[in-house]
Amino acid sequence: MDLNNKDTHAYALLHNAYVVNHIREFEEPLLRAGVPLMTQAAAAIAHVACGVLASRPENRPRNQRIVVLCGSGNNGGDGLYAGAILADKGFDVCAIAVGATLHDGGLAALLQAGGKLFHLCDFFDTPDSCDGSIEGHIVKSTPAEAVELVSRADVVLDAITGIGAQGPLRGVAKELVNAINHSEAWQSCTQSTDRAHMQCDCTESPRPSVIAVDAPSGIGVDDGSMPGDMLAADVTITFGALKPCLILPPACFSCGRIIVVDFDFPLHTASPVARAMDADIARKTIRLPQHTDSKYSRGVVGLITGSAQYPGAAVLSAEAAARSNVGMVRYLGPDRASNMVLAQLPEAVLSPGRVQSWIVGSGVPDTDDAYDTQREHIASLLKRYTDDAAGTDLHDVDTVEIGAAGNNDPERNDIPSSHHGSATDIPLCVDAGALSLLPQRVSGRVIITPHSGELSRLLKRYGETVTAQEINAEPYRWARRIQQFTGSTVLLKGACTIVVGPDTNGDIRTLTVDSATSWLATAGAGDVLAGVMGALLAQTEAMTDSNSSTPISTVDIAASAAFIHGNAARAAAGMRPWSLTEHIRRYDKNVNFQVTQPSTIGQPIVASELIGSLPQVVEALFSDSVS
Ligand SMILES: NC(=O)C1=CN([C@@H]2O[C@H](COP(=O)(O)OP(=O)(O)OC[C@H]3O[C@@H](n4cnc5c(N)ncnc54)[C@H](O)[C@@H]3O)[C@@H](O)[C@H]2O)[C@@H](O)CC1
Numbered sequence: 025m026d027l028n029n030k031d032t033h034a035y036a037l038l039h040n041a042y043v044v045n046h047i048r049e050f051e052e053p054l055l056r057a058g059v060p061l062m063t064q065a066a067a068a069i070a071h072v073a074c075g076v077l078a079s080r081p082e083n084r085p086r087n088q089r090i091v092v093l094c095g096s097g098n099n100g101g102d103g104l105y106a107g108a109i110l111a112d113k114g115f116d117v118c119a120i121a122v123g124a125t126l127h128d129g130g131l132a133a134l135l136q137a138g139g140k141l142f143h144l145c146d147f148f149d150t151p152d153s154c155d156g157s158i159e160g161h162i163v164k165s166t167p168a169e170a171v172e173l174v175s176r177a178d179v180v181l182d183a184i185t186g187i188g189a190q191g192p193l194r195g196v197a198k199e200l201v202n203a204i205n206h207s208e209a210w211q212s213c214t215q216s217t218d219r220a221h222m223q224c225d226c227t228e229s230p231r232p233s234v235i236a237v238d239a240p241s242g243i244g245v246d247d248g249s250m251p252g253d254m255l256a257a258d259v260t261i262t263f264g265a266l267k268p269c270l271i272l273p274p275a276c277f278s279c280g281r282i283i284v285v286d287f288d289f290p291l292h293t294a295s296p297v298a299r300a301m302d303a304d305i306a307r308k309t310i311r312l313p314q315h316t317d318s319k320y321s322r323g324v325v326g327l328i329t330g331s332a333q334y335p336g337a338a339v340l341s342a343e344a345a346a347r348s349n350v351g352m353v354r355y356l357g358p359d360r361a362s363n364m365v366l367a368q369l370p371e372a373v374l375s376p377g378r379v380q381s382w383i384v385g386s387g388v389p390d391t392d393d394a395y396d397t398q399r400e401h402i403a404s405l406l407k408r409y410t411d412d413a414a415g416t417d418l419h420d421v422d423t424v425e426i427g428a429a430g431n432n433d434p435e436r437n438d439i440p441s442s443h444h445g446s447a448t449d450i451p452l453c454v455d456a457g458a459l460s461l462l463p464q465r466v467s468g469r470v471i472i473t474p475h476s477g478e479l480s481r482l483l484k485r486y487g488e489t490v491t492a493q494e495i496n497a498e499p500y501r502w503a504r505r506i507q508q509f510t511g512s513t514v515l516l517k518g519a520c521t522i523v524v525g526p527d528t529n530g531d532i533r534t535l536t537v538d539s540a541t542s543w544l545a546t547a548g549a550g551d552v553l554a555g556v557m558g559a560l561l562a563q564t565e566a567m568t569d570s571n572s573s574t575p576i577s578t579v580d581i582a583a584s585a586a587f588i589h590g591n592a593a594r595a596a597a598g599m600r601p602w603s604l605t606e607h608i609r610r611y612d613k614n615v616n617f618q619v620t621q622p623s624t625i626g627q628p629i630v631a632s633e634l635i636g637s638l639p640q641v642v643e644a645l646f647s648d649s650v651s
């Protein structure tokens with residue numbers, strides 16, 4: 025689909041996240057030209073705040089309390105002007121200043137509209153413009169009083185820091201946010217972030233609703249880290265463009281629903297640092313069967329998964345691949361695992377032959393402590409994927425090193441001719457136990473799928489000592505680092521999965537996939553993901569063979585597998601499909617930040633149940649019923 029400029033901008037607005045330096049470059053010419061961005065921002069915040077207030081169960085129009093937490097910069101200015109608009113509408117508005125100064129114009133507007141200011145700083149500097157008419161409207165307060173004010177509010181605007189944040193919150197801001205998080209009102213609903221992440225309606229929370237202005241204060245705006253205290257938001261209203269923290273884990277879990285105010289920034293002039301995955305990308309990786317098809321032309325997946333120790337992984341990966349729209353699955357493994365695969369999936373072919381994708385390692389031990397034939401086969405295959413092995417003939421790999429029985433499939437030559445090339449032409453996914461066999465440098469056609477524990481072990485081989493917890497705190501940083509070390513396409517698993525690798529031009533592209541549900545944290549889920557990955561790799565290869573469609577990057581294919589996997593889990597758990605447009609919206613006068621159809625919270629699942637949902641997710645992608 026060719027997008028015109030307007031569509032490209034609208035797409036970028038909801039998907040692409042830009043670092044602070046780019047945001048500053050975007051806004052600078054507009055500010056120079058006198059465009060009143062702060063006024064526009066404030067009007068949007070006030071409008072969204074009214075919507076949030078109206079959606080709260082104890083709806084008491086015109087009596088509702090709004091507290092604005094204000095820092096000294098322009099983020100605080102946005103909050104103060106929004107507070108002024110709300111006070112003008114008759115709401116009970118007060119601001120709490122965490123610094124020694126405030127945005128002059130914003131404070132004057134708030135006080136003029138009848139709002140009050142409480143400040144926590146002994147040497148608060150009252151602006152000259154506010155002297156005189158404001159007797160009793162500027163009050164020195166204590167942190168305990170401020171927490172009390174916040175707890176009794178209906179809506180809190182978090183306008184402490186935005187894109188000017190430097191490191192973790194400090195001083196009074198840190199103290200106040202910490203005290204709010206430990207207050208009774210917040211402690212009584214500690215699960216609300218998890219519920220919101222499940223796209224379950226959480227507006228019934230007894231604590232005040234939190235609207236973050238531009239970004240929740242205290243998070244790493246450019247890298248999605250959470251270096252210290254911060255206030256989790258129910259809604260984040262952001263200006264001009266998405267900031268990386270809004271889509272990168274772990275910060276993205278504390279942003280709530282996201283509303284983007286369009287300032288007509290020239291987004292096409294800069295490269296986003298990360299993009300939010302959606303169904304449109306996944307849809308491109310699914311190949312519609314054609315009347316000329318044979319089982320070979322629809323894609324053949326080769327699996328070296330499962331082991332004597334973990335035979336179940338063979339079944340899960342093989343069945344997931346077979347259910348994700350391919351013509352055939354070849355399974356290579358020890359007798360017990362092979363028998364189990366055949367019992368569950370009589371369609372599986374156990375003889376070696378040509379394939380269009382390889383999945384290796386799921387359910388394979390990760391050390392050579394005990395001899396394991398799977399590790400030996402995988403090591404032979406992976407040798408062909410080192411940078412200096414390009415040009416190795418695939419035929420050798422199939423028949424000599426992998427297949428015990430030789431290549432005796434009479435129909436194997438039906439595989440399209442492009443796959444009679446070198447071994448490295450065939451995309452390969454290295455999962456679980458095979459990660460310890462990964463060559464030092466590979467091509468971007470090799471996907472690696474570690475979770476944080478596996479990544480910690482892999483990084484050690486490249487001289488980086490970092491724990492799984494440290495990786496979970498900064499997953500984007502470490503996913504990029506291992507991508508740079510290995511040259512591969514990296515899929516770092518998590519509640520929000522990060523995929524980093526070269527695009528079809530060789531430029532590094534990052535996608536974040538947020539479709540998973542926390543119910544997915546269950547044994548065997550990774551084996552199912554590997555199977556889906558194999559199926560997508562094989563069918564996109566088949567697509568490239570059968571028509572001249574634009575090549576799809578390995579990054580997009582890997583992210584699509586995670587997207588489909590997440591939605592299959594949601595379906596299995598009884599939840600409705602994940603939808604980007606529900607999570608991230610463009611601001612307009614009619615913006616509705618509420619869930620249109622509240623989802624159920626879902627139910628526990630086991631990994632094998634995902635497999636049954638895969639065909640329906642594929643069907644939904646074909647029929648455009650997910651977005
Ligand atoms: N991007 C845009 O086009 C627009 C930006 N606007 C607003 O302006 C904001 C940026 O304003 P600024 O550049 O003034 O920066 P901020 O207001 O985001 O942050 C600067 C203030 O925060 C304090 N601060 C920084 N790090 C801190 C920490 N770790 N702990 C405690 N205090 C800390 C600084 O001392 C300073 O007072 C945006 O986030 C947005 O809200 C809007 O007015 C509209 C237009």
Ligand SMILES: [K+]
Pocket residue numbers: 099182183184185186236237238239240241
């Ligand atoms: K903020």
